[in-house]
Amino acid sequence: SAVISQKPSRDICQRGTSLTIQCQVDSQVTMMFWYRQQPGQSLTLIATANQGSEATYESGFVIDKFPISRPNLTFSTLTVSNMSPEDSSIYLCSVDSAQTNYGYTFGSGTRLTVV
């Protein structure tokens, strides 16, 4: 199955600033998915990133707040912009490891704390 390297693993940021999270996959994948997991909650899909086109955002998430880049088939970034304490969450990327067991692979997550 695919292996994902997600960076940074954690960060503490000042409100009003921005943080860019990177996901690198060891194989080419069609779609990359970005999730948010608020404290004590389940995972919520933020957006789907397709190489060469603008990301597709879920209801409640907008590009100005969570801009996404997908420059090639193995890499994507998610930026959390103009952060507030409510953005404190774990952010995860995911891809479909369709080549093997049909399971989706997830990065280890970025634990963001906004102060």
Place this chain on the structure above:
Amino acid sequence: DAKTTQPPSMDCAEGRAANLPCNHSTISGNEYVYWYRQIHSQGPQYIIHGLKNNETNEMASLIITEDRKSSTLILPHATLRDTAVYYCIVSIRDTGRRALTFGSGTRLQVQP
């Protein structure tokens, strides 16, 4: 995707089988049942999936009822390391173009 219903929490004694139920009464014919788990502070981990037939791998067994409206994940000999949140997800197979939708899951606590 079909909605799933899972108990919020369960306990299991170490060494015993853990049976985690999931209801998906609105599942459609082309939707698979996936199980993932999330150990504290880590990304979700794939466990197993199935369409109609029961499935078994090195981690677990998946039992799907004949009408496909419910399923059970079985961890045959639970260990303390199996303490995690277990998610039952129903989704069509769309060759990597479709994200998984997570419900609230079942928090399994394996007791020594």
